Amino acid sequence: xxxxxxxxxxxxxxxxxxxxxxxxxxxxxxxxxxxxxxxxxxxxxxxxxxxxxxxxxxxxxxxxxxxxxxxxxxxxxxxxxxxxxxxxxxxxxxxxxxxxxxxxxxxxxxxxxxxxxxxxx
Amino acid sequence: xxxxxxxxxxxxxxxxxxxxxxxxxxxxxxxxxxxxxxxxxxxxxxxxxxxxxxxxxxxxxxxxxxxxxxxxxxxxxxxxxxxxxxxxxxxxxxxxxxxxxxxxxxxx
Numbered sequence: 001x002x003x004x005x006x007x008x009x010x011x012x013x014x015x016x017x018x019x020x021x022x023x024x025x026x027x028x029x030x031x032x033x034x035x036x037x038x039x040x041x042x043x044x045x046x047x048x049x050x051x052x053x054x055x056x057x058x059x060x061x062x063x064x065x066x067x068x069x070x071x072x073x074x075x076x077x078x079x080x081x082x083x084x085x086x087x088x089x090x091x092x093x094x095x096x097x098x099x100x101x102x103x104x105x106x107x108x109x110x111x112x113x114x115x116x117x118x119x120x121x
Numbered sequence: 122x123x124x125x126x127x128x129x130x131x132x133x134x135x136x137x138x139x140x141x142x143x144x145x146x147x148x149x150x151x152x153x154x155x156x157x158x159x160x161x162x163x164x165x166x167x168x169x170x171x172x173x174x175x176x177x178x179x180x181x182x183x184x185x186x187x188x189x190x191x192x193x194x195x196x197x198x199x200x201x202x203x204x205x206x207x208x209x210x211x212x213x214x215x216x217x218x219x220x221x222x223x224x225x226x227x228x229x
Binding site: 045062101 | 150151152153154156158163164165166169170171173175207209210211216217218219220221222223
């Protein structure tokens with residue numbers, strides 16, 4: 001059973017870079033699949049951030065593309081999110097999840113439990 | 122990339138049937154996936170594909186689609202179904218994913 005767990009600082013200062021890691025257990029990332037990040041500001045809806053393939057290719061939400069970098073570390077069985085120049089609007093619960101691709105459908109499963117990141121000085 | 126539109130809130134009487142809808146151009150070529158999110162918890166997939174339920178999801182949850190509209194139907198809503206529901210789809214043309222704004226379901 002694949003399990004995902006987010007980790008990283010819970011507080012980031014404005015203009016700095018938010019860095020989070022998702023540790024995968026129950027599956028070796030080097031074997032394949034895409035991996036993704038989704039966020040949810042307090043009291044608001046879900047926002048897709050981007051997906052990264054095990055080889056490193058990426059797809060980003062156009063609204064965040066200029067500030068986001070996703071990467072994979074197969075040696076640690078982890079994938080990571082970096083979001084630069086953060087502001088208060090980036091305060092959110094950040095989830096990692098596995099995007100799954102079907103012939104005519106796509107879904108995220110499983111999800112990590114989420115980690116709250118607050119942007120504040 | 123496309124957008125997905127959901128009604129912000131829906132209510133249903135206990136034991137009755139409720140339909141939650143999601144509209145968007147990407148739904149013409151891809152089925153939506155649906156997620157249930159209870160307060161303080163991570164989202165959980167409830168429906169994907171034409172009408173597929175992951176293991177553990179009650180069969181009172183079902184999905185359907187027509188044109189640019191996807192629907193999640195709960196037949197015989199229970200108190201534990203009170204939650205936020207989100208639809209999601211991928212735009213095949215650019216491989217970008219999008220979530221609907223979410224629907225808050227209240228079971229009366």
